[in-house]
Amino acid sequence: MASEKEQAAMAYxxxxxxxxxxxxxxxxxxxxxxxxxxxxxxNSIVIAGYPLGFWFAQxxxxxxFIVLIFVYVFKMNALDRKYDVHEE
Amino acid sequence: MDLALTTYLIVGATFVLYIGIAIWAKAGTTGEFYVAGKGVNPIANGMATAADWMSAASFISMAGLIAFLGYDASVYLMGWTGGYVLLALLLAPYLRKFGKFTVPEFIGDRFYSKTARVIAVIALIVASITYVIGQMKGIGVAFSRFLETSYEVGLFIGMAIVFFYAVIGGMKGITYTQIAQYCVMIFAYTIPAVFISLAITGNPLPQLGLGGTVSDGTYLLNKLDNILVDLGFSQYTAMKGSMLNMFFLTMSLMIGTAGLPHVIVRFFTVPRVRDARLSAGWTLIFIAILYTTAPAVGAMSFYNLINTVQPGPIGSEDGNLLYEDVPGWFSRWQETGLLAWEDKNDDGRIQYYNSDNAAFAPTAAEYGWEGNELTVDRDIMVMANPEIAQLPNWVIALTVAGGLAAALSTAAGLLMAISSSISHDLIKGVINPKISEKSELLAARIAMGSAVLVAGYLGLNPPGFAAQVVALAFGLAASSLFPVLMLGIFSRRMNSAGAIAGMLSGLTFTLIYVFTYKGWFFIPGTNTLPDTPEYWVMGIGPQAIGAIGALINVVVATLVSRATAPPPKDIQELVESIRVPRAS
Incomplete structure (x- = not known):
């Protein structure tokens, strides 16, 4: 049987x-x-002067990518607090 | 004030700034020398990492690459930014929690093996040295082109500056100079971009201007597509190369970016795990300011260039610019050899079109064109931008300072990774573990000084294969370092046999594929197959093979580790401990 602490670590x-x-x-x-x-x-769809495929690529x-990293930052900070493993 | 004098003053002022920072940020301990005492603010580290990452090539060459490749250059834009998502989510926080000084040190400890650590050092040194040659060349070229010194003198000045702040300050000195260098390069890049965007589309934000309209009311990109097709090229916004190759090239650049040690180690310098995550986000914001501006600079300066030489309708008799009417910047850049014109049909006018397109040849003949007459070096798109937009001399001078800042900051970061792997991983880790703190700091400074000298020597005598090898740096990092770092964190079962077998197989596979097309050990003429898309396996080029190498690494490492004994208990506990932020 894993201890309570180990179970929490696994869930985290x-x-x-x-x-x-x-x-x-x-x-x-x-x-x-x-x-x-x-x-x-x-690319056949043009929004605000940009062919859409070209806009996504450039x-x-x-x-x-930027939004993804900041979502990760906020979600992980919340997760750290939920499992009481945060650094404060 | 004349341009040469202004350039000297502005470049000189930035150098004085870098030296001033070096004197202020002297390193007193190995912790300060290797990881800046782990006290760097995450936003400041984001700026330093952005400067560390964006090289002379990103600053000077990328916009030109985008101009001539159009949509296909997206692989570099996505590849060199998307890697930060991998780095932020899969490596940075855990390696920061591990809390030591170098990347090979993690590999050595996690896989309880000096062999693994030495293999990692070798991969690191090969990848970083090849990369640093390009930066040294960038410094020499920038000086010789704009400051009227010789290439050698320019290189010596650059070496002296890096030597000064890297040897005295180590990572601490490098971090704070990189922050200053980021500010210099981002101002130098965006100011001309805003003005060229205003001039061509009326929108001050280049990111929106790229989707804007030109003077006749049509969309810039639409206009560019049409002109290029009329001149026998492919559409700017359409895919030209193989989709499969684009896919794997983007993947290789992303994985390679996340696996480059000089970037990873920057995340060892922040105080906490949560700072490492946040810092990766800031890094990408600072990089994206340049990377989302570059496509606009590329498209707009390219449009401007074509419009300059083709002011009238394509095919009409007086549609092309008379050579005697060329603007001042045209003749100035001709002198540098980066822009060349040859009047093949003796009409005194400049024709720029795709003379390699057989289907377009009859049309060209009908127009009386006898071959493309204009050759343009891609570096011109950034460096000539301020002149084309008729900006004052100080902006041109700032662009030179920006190019130098980009080259110096990347060179310093790479030299840091090389020298710490020698003093900390080889000397302290393998040769003499009992070395005192003071002696190790001295060894680190000597290693740094020697690395600067070696890089300078290679910059003075660049091996003929330098250009090819830069592509290899990403392949190496992708196929050797990234997979074992990730497996070391995410697989508790991964053991030393698996990691060593994985690194060696990924590395060997990638090297063999690259050598097949680029020549064995890069000796020209020894390639087994010609380096053209018809001969690439499934159309995947040698630059794009790193992703496959990474996959082979993961598969081999997993199979070998399952067939051998699991890692010792204390290693499994180490894995558990790096997975949670708080120290227990």
Missing amino acids: WKENVRLLITLLIIWFIVSYGLGIILAPAL QGAIYA
Whole structure:
């Protein structure tokens, strides 16, 4: 039987990994999906002067990466507090 | 004031600033020398990391690369930014929690093996040395082009500056100079970009201007697509190369970025785990300011260049610019050899079109064109920008200072990674573990000084293969370091046999693939197959192979570790402890 502390550590790690997988799926979709694989098709849609596939590849994916890291930062800080492993 | 004098003054002022910071930020302990005493504010570290990361190539060459490749250059934009998501989520916080000084040190401790540590040192040194040659060349070229010194003198001045602040201040000195260098380079990059965006699209934000309209009311990108097609090129916004190659090249650049030791080690300098996560976010913001501006600079300066040489309708008799009417910047850049014109059809006018396109040849013949007459070096798109936008001399001078800041900051970061792997991993870790703190600090300074001298020597005598090897740096980092770092954190079962087998197989596979197309050990003419897309396996180029190498590394490491004994209990506890932020 794992101790209560070990169980909490395991649950914390599980939630962490689940968050990572979610964020990495989005990371993959905005860059490889919308920026490369679907780019030729999306280029027929023009928004604000940008063919959409081109916009994702040269602008949108980079903005999305920034948002992903900050979402990760806020979610992890909350998770650290929830499991009482934060650094304060 | 004349341009040369202004340039001397502004570049000189930035150098005085860097030296001043070095004197202020002297390192007194090994902790300060290797990781700046772990006391760097996460936003400040974000700026330093951005400067550390963005090299002479990012600053000077990338916009030009985008101009000539159009959409296909997106691989660099996404590849060199998306890697920070991997770094932030998969490596930085855990390696910060580990809390030691170098990347090979983590590999050595986690896999309880000096062999693994030495392999990591070798991968680190090969990747970093090849990278640093490019920075040294950048410094020499910037000096010889803009400050009217010789290449050698420029290189010596650059070496002296880096020597001064890196040897005295170590990581502490490098961190604070990198912050100053970031400010110099970002101002130098964005000011001309804002003005060229205003001039061409009327929008001061280049990121929005790229989607804006030009003087006749059509969208810039649409206009560029049409002009290029009319000149026999492919559309600017369309995919030209193989999608599979783009996919793997982007993946290799991302994994390579996340695995480059000189970047990873910057996240060892912040106080806490949560700061490492936050700092990665700030890093990407600071990088994105330049990386989202670059596509606008590329497209706009390219549009401006084409418009300058083709002011009238394409194909009409007087549609092309008469050479006697060229603007001042045109002739000035001709003198540097970065812009060249040859009047092939003797009409005294400049024709720029795609003469390699067989389908376009009849049209060109009909126009009376006898070959493309204009050759343009891609570096011009950034360096000539302020002149094209008719900005004052101090902006041109600032651009030179920015290019030098980009090269110096990256060179210093790389030299730091090289010298600490020698003094801390090889001398303290393997050769003489009993070395005192004071002697190690001295060894670190000597290693740093020697690394500067070696880099300078290689900058003076660049091996012919330097350009190819830069691409290899990413392949090496992607196929050797990133996978074992990640597995060391996310797989408790990963053991030393697995990690060593994984690193060696990923590395060997990548090297063999690269050598096949680039020449064995980069000796020209010894390549087994020609380096063209028809001969690449499934169209995947040698630059893009790092991602496959990384996959092989993971598979081999996992299989070997399952077939051998699990790591000792204390190592499993180490893995548990780096997974939670608070020390227990």
